Every structure is written in C-alpha cells, then in structure tokens.
Amino acid sequence: MSACLYLQACFASTINENNNITIMKTRIILETNFPKLNLVKKGKVRDIYDMGENFLIVSTDRLSAFDVIMAQGIPYKGQVLTKISEFWFKFSNSIIKNHLITTDIDEFPKECKEYSEELRGRAMLVKKAQVIPIECIVRGYISGSGWNDYKRTGEISGIKLPDGLSESEILPEPIFTPSTKAEIGLHDENISIKDAEKITDKTTIEKIKFATLKIYTEAANFARGKGIIIADTKMEFGYYNNEIILVDELLTPDSSRFWPQAKYKKGGAQESYDKQFVRDYLLSINFNKQPPPPQLPEEIIHKTSEKYLEVLFELTGEKIS
Numbered sequence: 001m002s003a004c005l006y007l008q009a010c011f012a013s014t015i016n017e018n019n020n021i022t023i024m025k026t027r028i029i030l031e032t033n034f035p036k037l038n039l040v041k042k043g044k045v046r047d048i049y050d051m052g053e054n055f056l057i058v059s060t061d062r063l064s065a066f067d068v069i070m071a072q073g074i075p076y077k078g079q080v081l082t083k084i085s086e087f088w089f090k091f092s093n094s095i096i097k098n099h100l101i102t103t104d105i106d107e108f109p110k111e112c113k114e115y116s117e118e119l120r121g122r123a124m125l126v127k128k129a130q131v132i133p134i135e136c137i138v139r140g141y142i143s144g145s146g147w148n149d150y151k152r153t154g155e156i157s158g159i160k161l162p163d164g165l166s167e168s169e170i171l172p173e174p175i176f177t178p179s180t181k182a183e184i185g186l187h188d189e190n191i192s193i194k195d196a197e198k199i200t201d202k203t204t205i206e207k208i209k210f211a212t213l214k215i216y217t218e219a220a221n222f223a224r225g226k227g228i229i230i231a232d233t234k235m236e237f238g239y240y241n242n243e244i245i246l247v248d249e250l251l252t253p254d255s256s257r258f259w260p261q262a263k264y265k266k267g268g269a270q271e272s273y274d275k276q277f278v279r280d281y282l283l284s285i286n287f288n289k290q291p292p293p294p295q296l297p298e299e300i301i302h303k304t305s306e307k308y309l310e311v312l313f314e315l316t317g318e319k320i321s
Helices: 077-092 110-119 144-153 193-199 202-224 276-284 298-316
Strands: 004-015 021-032 038-042 046-050 054-059 100-102 123-127 134-141 170-176 228-240 243-247 256-260
Touching (some): 054 077, 077 100, 134 202, 170 202
Antiparallel strands (some): 100 123, 134 170, 228 256
C-alpha cells in the first residue's frame, strides 16, 4: 500500500539560490496513508496520528476555501505551513508555551522512520493537549467576515467600532473576536466574548485573549519590518498538564491575511500572500461555497504556490529546496 496519495507531475515555483522564482516539477500530497501509524483525525489540511504520549501532525497540500476542501492541492503548501508555524512558535515561546516538540524527523518515534520521505519538512511532533473549542481571532485591520459584520451592524463580535471605517482600514487597536470552531463542511461563526465564556469560562477567555493579542502585536510589528502587513489571524489553545498552551498552527497563510505593505491602500480588497487569492477566484466564478468544489485552473494553483513560498522567504529567509 502506498504511504501517500500524490498528484504527479505538477509544475510549481521554488526559490533558487539567487532568490529568484524558478519552475520545477514536483508532487502534491493530498492524503497521507501510513498503515503502521494510528490515524485519529483528518482535518481540512492536516492529518493527525496518535503516537502514544504525543501527536504527529502532518500538513498535506490540501487547500480549504470557504470551508470547502478543494479537489486539487497546492505545491509545497504543507512544507510552508510547517516551517512558518515552527518559526512563530519559537518567536512566541516567551509569551506562552506551545505544543511543538520537534519537526526533526530523526527525533520522531522509530515507527515513523519508513515514512521519512513523506514526513520530511511537513510534520510536527507535538504534545497532546485538550483543545479549547474556540477560534481565537485577532483583527488589526477590518476585512473578510469582520467587514461584512461591520457593514451590517457597526460591530464585530459585539465590539462597537467607529463609524465610517473603510474596507481593509487599520483599526484603532487590534481587537479579539472569537468564533465557534466548526467541523469540516460547516462554517465558523463570530461570537461575543460573553458567548465564548459560556463555551469555556471567563478566566480561560481572559488568558487566551491576552496571549492572542500579545502574540499578534509582536508578530505584526516583526512582519511590518519585513514589508508585510498581518491584517488578522486566528489561533487555538489547549490544556496540557493543567496549563494553557498554544496549539494547532500559528500565523500561517492558512490562518492569517498577509498583505504586501508597499501595495496597501485602504478602501477595498488587498493583494495578498495567502489563500485569499483562491477565495477571490472562487468569488469571481460565483462559487456557492458548498461541495463539490470547482476545478482550479493551473494558473491559480501555480500563483498560490508562488505566494506561499514568497511569504515564507520574506518572513523567515527560509526556502523549500
């Protein structure tokens, strides 16, 4: 049985030693299948294996837009998500602990060894945490569902905002706007902090709100120095040994809106480094945001891969070889 399912002979971008984007042939991992490992969950993008004391999280090249998983994957996407998350986990470790143990396959349990080729660069060994069922969203700019809520009510998640804001405008200060954590195929819904407290408790919400805003503020300042605006992002937390820690992914192109600072102009949608490029294409063809997904043109797949690679390099200086 094959360890993974691939789309063969897909052409994609990579950044060479001169920092130029070149075209090469690669493969896309849409689904993992490791018979000797215990698969416990398939998410929209990541496959999770139970390794006893820990979890192994494998980032595939699947792409989800409007909570619908596309039939085609994005070259290098899983590796980019893993590298960026690892970078930000280390960056934010002084603010709050996280679940990352290692991304080094030589430090993975021995039963992973025969799958090393597929796991290399796209897997994280992490602590087993009890996930808090809240999406912790922080917004520094008004965009996406937040913009839609603001147009309708003047608020986001019960937070009253100034009148007359424009789409993509910077907010007076970043705001914490939690949402529900929906299952695959369902949509997250923005909720108030009081509603979030009903799902867990007030003390927990206060702690994760503080950590979310602190991480965002420091990361956004760092990214701004690299010429990138982090417009918004979402984080997840969990309990490990009775302590709240950061889990899942962190400040990736899947969980955040990254905009090139040099091209930013409030008053409309922004050019982005993230999967907003795919969302914009789907909106342009009037996709109904329900399965089955449409076929993505090769140009859209290629350009999205290019954007993922570019934001990885701009933020971290790292490349996918």
